[in-house]
Amino acid sequence: MNIITGLLLALSLCWSLSNYCFIFFWTLPFAWPLLVILMTTGLTALYHHWPGITAFMLPLWVTALLAGIQLHYHTEIRFLILWAIFTAILLYGRRILQRWYDEAWDTHQENMQLIQRLESIANQDALTGTANRRALNAYLAAIWQQKTPLALMMIDVDYFKRYNDRYGHQAGDECLSSVAQVLKMAVRAEGDLVARYGGEEFVVVLPGVSLAHATAIAERIQQKIREAGLPHAASAVASEVTVSIGIVASDGTVPIETLIARADSALYQAKNKGRNQWSY
Structure with missing residues (x-):
């Protein structure tokens, strides 16, 4: 575990503890929106770094799941279904973002190679292959x-x-x-x-x-x-x-x-x- 991943894990644990209290003990109305904001922010910022996104998202996800089950024990099945849907959205969102990132990176690499070829052509004598x-x-x-x-x-x-x-x-x-x-x-x-x-x-x-x-x-x-x-x-x-x-x-x-x-x-x-x- 490198320093960045460790810091993300520590930050996530702090937020997880806070959200658990917000949801289970105080039932504050902003607790769930805050949780969603934290997780979607982590998703968009860390989707390309699997250790980082795991360290940040997993404690939040587990803590919210446990707090939600304890709070909504009478409607546990419906909550689990909603939570499963939300989890699927997060996973699919990461996959889409990663694909967009890969496509953008491939395009960037192709553009850099094209620039290098153009620079080579601009600086090379076409007949002899020497510098022009x-x-x-x-x-x-x-x-x-x-x-x-x-x-x-x-x-x-x-x-x-x-x-x-x-x-x-x-x-x-x-x-x-x-x-x-x-x-x-x-x-x-x-x-x-x-x-x-x-x-x-x-x-x-x-x-x-x-x-x-x-x-x-x-x-x-x-x-x-x-x-x-x-x-x-x-x-x-x-x-x-x-x-x-x-x-x-x-x-x-x-x-x-x-x-x-x-x-x-x-x-x-x-x-x-x-x-x-x-x-x-």
């Missing part, structure tokens, strides 16, 4: 507010326009999806974010990561991309899909817009040096 630009901006804003040190990569699929021209846009979409999966597998630390920045560009956010660690991750990304072996006969740097990466790091004080601009500049340098490499 909206989610990226919100994540970077949160990091900026906390002044968290981070590294940021801007990644571009090399010669992607040529890939689309040679293999078609559907194959291009599949290529981007495959690259996104490789990126997510390559950066699996909790808190890392992979987002599609636009077109064939991705951004990877690495909170708490130094520039040296970020370059190691960039090398791992390029290695994983090569291992994926996505054919790219139109590329000027390799026979398979490759990526160029621009890397920047911040101590948490650099504005997000400046960080993005620096990453874009580093990416431009990597592409200008011949692609299929990283730069900072």
Whole structure:
């Protein structure tokens, strides 16, 4: 028996003793209405908590039954019938209330799941399954507010326009999806974010990561991309899909817009040096 159930039982015993005196000794006219109010109040407040409703209702029910039988001993059968009907109403009422509660809770759970799905859709790139630009901006804003040190990569699929021209846009979409999966597998630390920045560009956010660690991750990304072996006969740097990466790091004080601009500049340098490499 927990504390709440114990308190309900103690409260019910006090009311039970009072009602017994009201009914049997003093025959006060408000005794039965008061009893009904107490029991219906307990029903509506505690119907979803079986130990609580039992602790509160049972002493009242037994006490009123005994007092009523002693007071109406000449009409005991009729009183028992009325009391049985009242008891049935209470039990049925609890069942109805519990059903309404269950239905309302199920509806609430469905609504919460729907909200979560909608939030996921609103923050997820439909093609690649990565975070979208909206989610990226919100994540970077949160990091900026906390002044968290981070590294940021801007990644571009090399010669992607040529890939689309040679293999078609559907194959291009599949290529981007495959690259996104490789990126997510390559950066699996909790808190890392992979987002599609636009077109064939991705951004990877690495909170708490130094520039040296970020370059190691960039090398791992390029290695994983090569291992994926996505054919790219139109590329000027390799026979398979490759990526160029621009890397920047911040101590948490650099504005997000400046960080993005620096990453874009580093990416431009990597592409200008011949692609299929990283730069900072």
